[in-house]
Amino acid sequence: MEKILVLDFGGQYNQLIARRVREEHVYTEIRSYDRVTPREIGGAGYRGIILTGGPNSVYDPSSPRFDPGILELGIPILGICYGAQLLAFLCGGTVSAAENSSEYGKTRLFVKEHPLFRDVREESVCFMSHTDFISAAPEGFRVLATTGKCPCAALGDDSRKLYGVQFHPEVTHTEFGKEILQNFLFAICGLKGDWDAADHAGELIERYKTELSGKKVLLALSGGVDSSVAALLLYRAIGENLICVFVDHGLLRKGEGDFVEKTFRETFGVNLIRVNAGERFLKKLSGVTEPERKRKIIGEEFIRVFEEEARKLGHVHALAQGTIYPDVIESGKGASAVIKSHHNVGGLPDVVSFDEIVEPLRDLFKDEVRAVGTMLGLPGELVWRQPFPGPGLAVRIIGEITKEKVKTLQEADAVFREEIAKANIEKRPDQYFAVLTGTHTVGVMGDARTYGCVVSLRAVSTDDFMTAEWSRLPYEVLERASSRITNEIPGISRVVYDISSKPPATVEWE
Ligand code: XMP
Numbered sequence: 001m002e003k004i005l006v007l008d009f010g011g012q013y014n015q016l017i018a019r020r021v022r023e024e025h026v027y028t029e030i031r032s033y034d035r036v037t038p039r040e041i042g043g044a045g046y047r048g049i050i051l052t053g054g055p056n057s058v059y060d061p062s063s064p065r066f067d068p069g070i071l072e073l074g075i076p077i078l079g080i081c082y083g084a085q086l087l088a089f090l091c092g093g094t095v096s097a098a099e100n101s102s103e104y105g106k107t108r109l110f111v112k113e114h115p116l117f118r119d120v121r122e123e124s125v126c127f128m129s130h131t132d133f134i135s136a137a138p139e140g141f142r143v144l145a146t147t148g149k150c151p152c153a154a155l156g157d158d159s160r161k162l163y164g165v166q167f168h169p170e171v172t173h174t175e176f177g178k179e180i181l182q183n184f185l186f187a188i189c190g191l192k193g194d195w196d197a198a199d200h201a202g203e204l205i206e207r208y209k210t211e212l213s214g215k216k217v218l219l220a221l222s223g224g225v226d227s228s229v230a231a232l233l234l235y236r237a238i239g240e241n242l243i244c245v246f247v248d249h250g251l252l253r254k255g256e257g258d259f260v261e262k263t264f265r266e267t268f269g270v271n272l273i274r275v276n277a278g279e280r281f282l283k284k285l286s287g288v289t290e291p292e293r294k295r296k297i298i299g300e301e302f303i304r305v306f307e308e309e310a311r312k313l314g315h316v317h318a319l320a321q322g323t324i325y326p327d328v329i330e331s332g333k334g335a336s337a338v339i340k341s342h343h344n345v346g347g348l349p350d351v352v353s354f355d356e357i358v359e360p361l362r363d364l365f366k367d368e369v370r371a372v373g374t375m376l377g378l379p380g381e382l383v384w385r386q387p388f389p390g391p392g393l394a395v396r397i398i399g400e401i402t403k404e405k406v407k408t409l410q411e412a413d414a415v416f417r418e419e420i421a422k423a424n425i426e427k428r429p430d431q432y433f434a435v436l437t438g439t440h441t442v443g444v445m446g447d448a449r450t451y452g453c454v455v456s457l458r459a460v461s462t463d464d465f466m467t468a469e470w471s472r473l474p475y476e477v478l479e480r481a482s483s484r485i486t487n488e489i490p491g492i493s494r495v496v497y498d499i500s501s502k503p504p505a506t507v508e509w510e
Contacts, residue, residue, distance in 0.1 A: 003027040005046040011053030025193040038069035048189035051083025076161035084164025093138035103128035120176040126167035197368035208237035215317035223260035226322030229373040250278020251392030254410040291510035310352040318356040395510040398438035429471040432459035443493030452493030468502040
C-alpha cells in the first residue's frame with residue numbers, strides 16, 4: 001500500500017496535512033519526530049515524508065529536530081513552515097529571524113516553473129504564519145518561490161527530491177495548496193492515489209471474517225458515530241458473534257436510548273443488550289456538584305456496569321472499541337494543560353480479561369469514519385450526529401443532578417433541536433444544546449409570580465472543537481425556541497443565549 005509519513009513537530013495543522021493527503025486517496029501516518037528512527041522509516045515502505053510546521057525556532061538548542069539520517073533514505077521530502085526551515089538548516093542553509101520579516105495570513109506568492117508548482121499561477125495567494133525565514137538556500141537547492149518578505153518561500157533539490165515551502169499548502173487560504181500537495185504526491189513521489197476508506201473497511205471486514213471466525217466479540221455501544229460504525233463493521237464480519245452492550249446511564253438526550261436500541265436491534269438485527277442503569281447512576285451522583293467528580297463517577301460506574309454484563313456472558317474473546325485515528329496519534333506537542341478530563345465513558349474494564357482488543361477504526365479520521373458508516377448503511381441521523389459528551393447531560397446540569405432536572409433539560413434540549421431542524425439554516429451549527437444553569441429567577445405566568453430555572457441555549461461553529469465561535473443563529477429561531485421552552489416545559493422561567501466563544505469559554509458549561 002502506498003503511504004506517506006507526516007513527521008510531526010507540534011504545529012497546529014498537522015492533522016489537517018494528513019487529512020488533505022488522504023483526500024488525495026493516499027494513506028498517511030502521523031508520527032512524532034522523536035519517536036521514529038530513520039531505520040524504521042526506511043523499513044516501513046513510506047513513499048514520501050512531509051515535515052510539519054511547529055512553534056519553534058531552529059536556532060533554539062532545544063528545538064525539535066529530525067535525525068539527518070532521514071535525508072539519506074532516498075525518500076522524497078516536503079518540509080512545511082518550520083519543517084522547511086529545519087530542512088534548509090540541517091542541509092547547511094541559513095534561517096534568520098528579523099522582526100519585520102514575519103508574515104501572518106494571506107500573502108502574495110510568486111512561483112518559478114517547477115513540477116511542484118504545475119498548474120499553479122505564477123502569482124497567487126498563500127497562507128503564511130512565521131517569524132523566522134530562510135534567508136539563504138543550502139548548496140544544491142534552488143529557490144522556487146518568493147514573497148514580499150521571503151527571499152526563499154519555497155526551495156528544492158531535485159537530485160535528492162528534497163523540497164520545502166514556507167507557507168501552508170494544507171490551509172484553504174492557500175489558493176493552489178491542493179495542487180501543490182497533489183504535485184508532491186503524484187509528480188514527485190510518483191504515487192497513484194488508490195487508497196479509499198470504504199475499501200479499507202471492506203478489507204477489514206474480510207480479514208475479521210477469517211481472524212475472528214467463531215469468536216465472541218464484545219462492544220460498548222454508545223450511539224455515537226464511532227462506536228456505531230465500529231459495531232456495524234464488525235457485525236458485517238461476524239454477525240451474531242458480536243455482542244453490543246448499550247449502557248444507558250439515563251443522561252442521554254430525549255428519546256436517544258430508544259432510537260439507538262431500535263436502529264441496531266430492529267433495523268440491523270445486531271445482538272444488543274441494553275442496560276437501563278439510570279437509577280444506579282443517579283444514586284452515585286447524588287449530592288455531587290463538582291464537574292470533574294461527575295465525570296469520574298460516570299466513567300467508573302460505566303465500566304462497572306459493563307463489566308457486570310461481560311461477566312454474565314462467560315468468556316469473550318475480544319473487546320472491540322471505536323477508537324479513531326486522532327485518539328492514537330502521538331503528537332510532537334509534548335504535554336499540554338488538561339482543561340477537562342474529557343474521558344469518554346467506556347474506558348477499558350480491568351476485571352474482565354480479553355485475549356484481544358479490536359479497534360477497526362484506529363486508522364481513520366472522523367470524516368472517513370462517516371464515509372464508512374454511510375457505506376455500511378447507517379442512517380444519516382447517526383452518521384451526522386453532533387458530538388455528545390460521554391458523561392451526557394450530567395455536564396449540562398450545573399450543580400446537583402436529579403431525575404426531575406434531567407427530564408426538564410431533556411425536554412428543553414429537544415425543543416431547541418427541533419427548532420433548529422425546522423429552520424432553514426444555511427449551515428447548521430456544529431454543536432447545539434440546552435444547559436440547565438442552576439440559577440433561578442422570577443417570572444410571571446398569567447397573573448401569578450413564578451420562580452423557575454434559567455435555561456441557556458448554546459450553539460457553536462467549529463472545525464475541531466479546540467476553538468469554537470458562538471453561532472449567529474437567526475433571532476426567529478431563538479425566539480421560537482425560547483417561547484416554546486417557557487410555555488411548554490414547567491419550571492423554566494427564562495431562556496438566555498450563550499454568546500461566548502472558545503477560548504475563553506469552553507463548549508460545555510462544565
Ligand atoms: P469543551 O467543553 O472542552 O468541549 O470545549 C469540546 C468538545 O468535547 C466534548 N466534551 C466531551 N466529550 N467526554 C466526551 O466524550 C467529556 O467528558 C467531554 N467534555 C466535553 C464537547 O461536547 C465538545 O464537543
